[in-house]
Amino acid sequence: MARKKKEIPQLNSSSSADISFLLLTFFLLTSSINTDLGIQRRLPPPSDDKTEKPEIHKRNTFTVKVNRADQLLFDGQVGQITGLKERAKEFLSNPQNLQNLPEKTTTDIPLIGRFEVSKGVISLQNDRGTSYDMYFKVQNELTAAINELKDELSRARFGRAYTDCTEEQRDAIDKAIPTAISEAEPKNIGGNK
Secondary structure: OOOOOOOOOOOOOHHHHHHHHHHHHHHHHHOOOOOOOOOOOOOOOOOOOOOOOOOOOHHHEEEEEEOOOOOEEEOOEEEOHHHHHHHHHHHHHOOOOOOOOOOEEEEEEOOOEEEEEEOOEEEEEEEOOOOHHHHHHHHHHHHHHHHHHHHHHHHHHHOOOHHHOOHHHHHHHHHHOOOOEEEOOOEOOOOOO
């Protein structure tokens, strides 16, 4: 009499696919991808080629240069990243109307009234060898200077932070304190001397 072979039980593989799908979904939902490495800035609308470029006086320009060794030069003087925000704020606000800081134009702004708007422009020039880390630090400091000026005006005029204002209030503050950062194409700057 022939002996019957003992059958070995097999695993049901259809449930393995379900488990794999559930694990994949779990890891996708619980893991995070850091996407905060960008510069938030609204670009101006395209300019008309026939439009005449405005003349910018020397006193209205705050020049920031970063060389390949990540050294800073603001308005011809060597500086540190820690002092950039305060220097930029002082330049843009010109609180004492100094002759070596930007001119101001008195403008009637809805919700704010007559306000002296700075003609100041921050000109940023990087060397091709500038590190991304330093580039982002400089951008962050310049953006922080403008954001702090907007927040100070918002608190003085509307009694709340700029981010808590209505859209109309933010538009008024944006007209009073424009984001005036001009960035030139990177070139070889060399060392700060």
